[in-house]
Amino acid sequence: MPFPTAPASYRPSPDLLRGRTVLVTGAGDGIGRAAALAYAAHGATVILLGRTESKLEQVYDRIEAAGGPKPALVTLDLETASEDNVIQLAAGLAQEFPHLDGLLHNASVLGERRPIESASYASWLQVMQVNVNAQFLLTRHLLPLLQAAPAASIIFTSSGVGRTGKAYWGAYAVSKFATEGFMQVLASELENTSRVRVNSLNPGPTNTGMRRAAYPAERPTDNPAPGDIMPTYLFLMGDDSANITGQAFTAHP
């Protein structure tokens, strides 16, 4: 069964996210960077979260230079962040912002591409920490701010190998199955009790550092650039998807 995408004719309004505050993890590079720029270009105040400050600063500068709303910058390594760190982050954001209108869980690591029988436990733990446990901590402690919004959207980033298992994708694939499960559990909990909607999005093959590392023999430009797949990222973040929750999307058919 094909996964839904934004309607082919979808043209987001330039004001789609005006007045909204959206947090993007892994905002310094790849798809997260493109999403941060796209959300700001459509009016959002973007909270740029990532582990490499210099990359976040470049995104910050691009948004400011384009005349977008002044972003916020949070340097946090999701591999080592403790629950206390995330509680402090949530408390700090609550002082600055009355509510959070969107959360894009985008940061992930690829880990090892090898058979389970020779996989390292250390790498397994690292992938689960960044791709699953950190998503739990952020979701758990940012939910009050999301629930304070008139309408909020949480987007979990999935992958093709998080929907059909594939040899040698190891912890990464398992982490993405966990992400899909997390999305379904949370969407079901919130469906009739809150204005927060929750969906997952598989970007599909996209020309980023992660894709180039996973497929070194591929010609990178055969895949779309991160900026090319933004319509579905915008569709799911803004009110055009207001009644959609618990769905697994893909960014290009």
Ligand code: NDP
């Ligand atoms: P990139 O590797 O290009 O970017 C990943 C981002 O996550 C970077 O900004 C990186 O920061 C950040 N990040 C990684 N580890 C941490 C950490 N410990 N703490 C905080 N931030 C961290 O990947 P993509 O842009 O390709 O991937 C984005 C999402 O899309 C991921 O969830 C990925 O699984 C998914 N995806 C991508 C596909 C593709 O073809 N590109 C296909 C299917 C899914 P830094 O730059 O500092 O390293």
